[in-house]
Amino acid sequence: xxxxxxxxxxxxxxxxxxPSFIRDKFIAWAMVVERVxxxxxxxxxxxxxxxLKGTRKEQRSIRVNRAYRAIYxxxxxxxxxxxxxxxxxxxxx
Numbered sequence: 001x002x003x004x005x006x007x008x009x010x011x012x013x014x015x016x017x018x019p020s021f022i023r024d025k026f027i028a029w030a031m032v033v034e035r036v037x038x039x040x041x042x043x044x045x046x047x048x049x050x051x052l053k054g055t056r057k058e059q060r061s062i063r064v065n066r067a068y069r070a071i072y073x074x075x076x077x078x079x080x081x082x083x084x085x086x087x088x089x090x091x092x093x
Contacts, residue, residue, distance in 0.1 A: 003037045005030040007085035014088045018068065026064050026088060038074060038083055059086070067091060 015023045033041050042049040047062040052071070061069045071087040 002079065003033050003081045003083060005033050005083045005085065007088075011085050011088055018088065022064050022068050026068075026070055029062060029064070029070070030083075030085075033083055038081065063091075064088065 015026070029041065029047060038049075041047065047064075049060060049062050051057070052059045052061055056071070059071050059073050061071050063069055067090050069089065069091045070085050071089075072083050072085045074081060074083050076082070
């Protein structure tokens, strides 16, 4: 099953404001997901892909770096798996 990574204008706006190395790593993640699929990328320990809990239980997150996370939802649309990034933000510890 192929994968497609999408995001809205809010994420686009955030990507223009964050440091370029964070944006570049996020874009690299999206490209790899589209090339090999999200299930294969989850096996890479560097992104710490994990399901979220509570009110975000249908969502997952990746660590773009120690401070920034991307939150996404995945669903299937026929033969394509859609990865919809809903937020890229600085994570509060």
